[in-house]
Amino acid sequence: MKVVVIGGTGLIGSKLVARLGEHGHEAVAAAPNTGVNTLTGEGLAEVLQGASVVVDVSNSPSFADDDVMEFFRTSTTNLLKAEADAGVTHHVALSVVGTERLQESGYFRAKQAQEELIKDSGIPYSIVHATQFFEFMKGITDAATEGDTVRLAPVRIQPIASDDVAAAVGRTAAGEPLNGVLEVAGPDAFQLDELVRKALAGKNDPRTVVADPKAPYFGAVLQETTLLPGPDARIAETHLADWAAQQR
Template sequence: MKVVVIGGTGLIGSKLVAKLDEHGHQTVPAAPSTGVNTLTGEGLAEVLKGAQVVVDVSNSPSFADDAVMAFFRASTTNLLKTEAEAGVTHHVALSVVGTERLQGSGYFRAKQAQEELIRASGIPYSIVHATQFFEFMKGIAAEATDGDTVRLAPVKIQPIYSDDVAAAVGRTAVGAPVNGVVEVAGPDTFRLDELIRKGLAAKNDPRTVVTDPHATYFGTELEETTLLPGPDAQTAGTRFSDWLAQQA
C-alpha cells in the first residue's frame, strides 16, 4: 500500500513513516523540504500518483489567528482536490480531542475548519483526535506563563506520548475509513495544574504554578472535562511518569 504522509518530516510524521515502513508499506514523507508544498500545490500531483492513503499530520508554521486559518484552509483544500484527481481512497488527518469545545482559540477554529473541509470532500476519511502530547506540556506552560507565574485551571487532562499517537494514526491509516472520528489518549488522567507543576519540578524549573479556575487555555476558558476524550477512546500504554523519567 502506498501511503503519503503530509508533514512526514515532523515529530509525528517521522515516527509514522518509520512505523509504516516497518510493516512493509510504501511510505512517502511529503513536506516542503522534500519538494511538496500543500500551500502552493508544488509536487502534490506527482507524490500522490498511485497512493491509496494520504495522512495529513502537517501543522501551520504560525499560530497567529489569521495565519493558522489561512494555512489549514488552503493546504487542506489543495490536498483534497489533488487527492480526488489522483483517486486516493482514504484521507486521514490528525486533530485534537476537544477541538469543537475550544472555539475561543484561533488555532482550534482553524482545526475545526480543516475537519469540516474533510467531511464535505466526498473522499472516505478518518480523523484521529489525540489528547495533548507529553512533549506539548512545555508549550502549555509557556503559554500560561506571566513572569515567574504559570496560571492554570484545575481541569482534567489525559496526555499521550507522541510515539503512541503515531502508532494510532498508523493503525487508522491502514484500516478501513471510519468516516468519523477516532479518539486516542494516554492511560492516566491528571489535573492540568498539577501535571504542569510536576513537569516543571522534574526540570528544576523555578516557575510557580498558580491554580486559577478562570485561567484560559490558548484563549478559551475550560470546563472540567473540556480536554478529555469520550468513553470509547483508545487508551495508549505509555505513562507520563515513565516518559518523564526517560527525559531525565
C-alpha cells in the same frame, strides 16, 4: 500500499513514516523540505501518483488566528483536490480531542474548519483526535507563562506519548476508512496545574504555578472535562512516569 504522509518530517510524521515502512507499506514523507508544499500546491500531483492513502499530520507554522485559519483552509483544500485528481481512497487527518469544545480559540476554529472540509470532500476519511502529547506539555506551560508565573486552569488532562499517537494513526491509515472520528488518549488523567507544578519542581524551574479557573488555554476558557476524551476512546499503554524515565 503507498501512503503519503503530509508533514512527514515532523514529530509525529517521522515516527509514522518509520512505522508504516516497518509494516511493509511504501511510506513517503511529504513536506516543504522534500519539495511538497500544500499551501502553494507545489509537488502535490507528483507525490500523490499511485497513492492509496494520504495522512495529514502537518501543522501551521504560525498560531496567529488569521494565519492558522489560512493555513488549514488553503492547505486542506489544495490537498483534497489533488487527492481527488489522483484517485486517493482514504484521507486520514490528525486533530485534537475537544476541538469542537474549544471554539473560542483561533487555532481550534481552524482545526474545526479543516475537519469540516474533509467531511464534505466526498473522499472516504478517518479523523484521529489525540489528547495533548507528553512532548507538548512544555509548550502549554510556556504559553501560560507571564513573567515568573504560570496561570493554568485546574482542569483534567489525559496526555499521551507521541509514539502512541503515531501507532494509532498508522493503524487507522492501514485500515478501512472510518468516515468518523477516533479518539486516542493516554492511560492516566491528571489535574493540569498540579502536573505542571510537579514537572517544574522536578527541573528546579523557579516559575510559580497558579491555579486560575479563568486562565485561557490558547485563547479558550476550559471546563473541567474539556480536554478529556469520551468513553469510547482508545487508551494507549505508555504511562507518563515511564516516558519521563526514558527521557532521563
